[in-house]
Amino acid sequence: MTRAWIGVLFLPVAASAAEDTPFRPDLGPEPVFATTEMARVELGHLLFYDPILSGNRNIACSTCHHPTLGTADGVSLSIGEGGHMMGPERHMTADNRPEQRIPRNAPGLWNLGAEEFTVMFHDGRLEADSNEPNGIRTPLGAEMVEGFDSILSAQSMFPVLSGDEMAGHYSENEVSEAVRLGFLASEGGAWDRLAARVAAITEYAEAFDAIAPGQPITFPEISNVVADFIRFEWRATDSLFDRMMRGETTLPPEAQRGMELFYGEAGCASCHSGWLQTDHDFHAIGMPQFGPGKAARFENHKRDEGRMRVTGDPADAYAFRTPSLRNVTLTAPYGHNGAYPTLEGVIRQHLDPTAALRAYVLETAALPAFDGANDTFVIANPDEVELIAAANDLPVHPLPDEDVAALVAFLETLTDKAERLGVPDSVPSGLPVDR
Template sequence: MCKAVWIAAVLGLATAGGIAAQTPLPPPVTEADYGPIDPAEAKLGQLLFYDPVLSGNRNISCATCHHPKFATSDGLSLGLGEGGVGLGPDRHATARNTPEERIPRNATALFNLGAKAFTTLFHDGRIQADPTRKSGIRTPMDEDMVTGFSGVLSAQTMFPVLSPDEMAGHYSENDVAQAVRSGLITGPGGAWDIISKRVAAIPQYQAGFEAVYPHVAAGEEVRFTDISNAIAAFIAFEWRSDDSPFDAALRGEVPLSGLAADGAALFYGEAGCAGCHSGPFQTDHGFHATGAPQLGPGKAARFEHHSRDDGRMRVTGREEDRFAFRTPSLRNVARTGPWGHAGAHDDLRRFVADHVRGGAALDAYVRSAVLPDLPGGKPDWAVLDDPAERAALAAASRSGPALTEPELDALLAFLDSLTDPAALSGRLGVPDRVPSGLAVDR
């Protein structure tokens, strides 16, 4: 079958209609796109993922900000970590231990992060696979990065547990927070060592690690890398996403039809979406400045006082990377809102309409973020309320043509065709209990 006819068949079109000259459709996702998963390791990781024992104050789990109820995010524009209570949009600050700041970036979805193509993680790409490093991974720890992480998905777990605002806690609240504040991360008495010993002191966990990892069965202590590797195995297994209607169309099973087919033709055609959202997971894994609205505390060093988020520039130091953020995968995007690196849009249609216009849409942006009240934090709209900051954000981005309402209808239908019900519900699910006996976010 020639390319034009194949593309037409996938999109449910009667004729090629010029489709062959447009961006090629990606190949179907196959088993070769993923690595092997040990079911016992994934099951151990499931318990750890939902167990608050990994947080300094034993009150926040990975699932607090990445819950299946909210398509592996938290339903908020910017989350509340330490000091918050509740789940999703119901999460709120407490008077007893009010969060110091919001989490500065939107909680990313976890779909397909175990696929081999995902070698760069976080909005700014601060974790990347790098075979020239002893650890095989480039991180902000540079040469102090320890070995033993199974890959970038495992290594990403080290950031939230060390963040005072996310999971570690503040100042002298607990032993993990004290270690972090003192700069003790690795080695005896470091934050990772404290967390590892907590976990290993629970008999069910110790037995689980002995069953999964031969070096633990041989008498070695449970290490933080063992914990993170198990969590990575769980994420890779639980939220593999390759069974959407679009996947079925690419495999030649059921072609897309109606608005979804029209939207796919736009997406891979004149709308130009596939210029960045390319490949089988709709991401080029690159970094682009799109003029997305900025809100919240931003990303600033302790000696800085702005509320700006310079994105990739904070990693590379290059001016040309200012305001650039990693292209997100679009799998299950219809369910993963709020959208944008700061979650500035609570409506996907508005997000797409603004996104294609880039910085040109900033002046007309309707503030629709999902933000629980946070007394005493930085002003939420400092960047957009500053004409100079807003102009700099707009100047760094590209602007495209506005979409018509029928074109938006079609694109939204195509994006919905990327929804995979099996991935959304998960495979192991939320455990009834965890070995620590602490409360599970449900």
């Protein structure tokens, strides 16, 4: 983890230094995206929306990452297995109650196909690492199989191994049974069982044979085509900000002033740097915590210590990955657990994190009703709150209301509602498609 810093950050002006030339930050080379083949993209498109990849055939990737909700799901903490419908309307089912909320907010998928994204998940537990046998450091360790062609591909299929997300409750289907027994990526494990399901559907079998004749359908190859779809569908690099950076237009006056604050006095770019507004690093910023947390099974707390759960380093306590701000207007609520419903709210939290932490009330969060949930274990415990406060990296940095409004206006220029294939009318399994 690198220590976050807020201070004056002046970046050179692109083009002329004349007084009448609007400020433009120097962001270096533009993002690079691997090329995609449409046959693979179209196959991944169907699989992304097909519930066939969940244990009980009732949840698709799109359930928590839907384009109508900005490729996220519009709530702070999702309900996965045991839920019905999607987004803010998703609720517990009476006959198959979920065991707990998903511990972290469902992030948007914008620009994850850019090659600079080599770290995935809020805590970075999945990373590209050339020192690892398969080039990926993962919680599966040596069990991680070969064949994933990118870090995005590997990331896109970990949710199917989670009982709370897609696999299902223990022993209620052949996939969740394999997960319970620890058979994940091994031969005959959960991934193999899902691949066999897909291979048994004629339309999928023919589509895979068309892109890789004579090759068996494997789980990594399923994941690879889903990643190709994400890379193609949600590449968002033609916002008003991008066009301004290319010299094709200018920003509205308030947004221009917000950009100057963002890259200057407000210091936002010390973490939200580069073309995609992220340093891909981890910072503790005093976010309030609620929900089930990320404790190991032998632990009885409900805190989420973020990056420290990966590195074991106490200096990484409560640190989470800096999110990209592309299409941030579409992906509320904000924070690793969706603590803040508005951009203004999360900006103000950054200006005085410990005060915001101590004043936080759970009613701010967008939490679907969940009978029996103990969501306040951390935020109602002063000792737990002070642990988060002590780890905070951000100093107090007050800004007047008009500057906060200008920052919001700038962030709005990062919106590019890129969508190409949209939601399919149907999928080869014949299962219902989220709409």
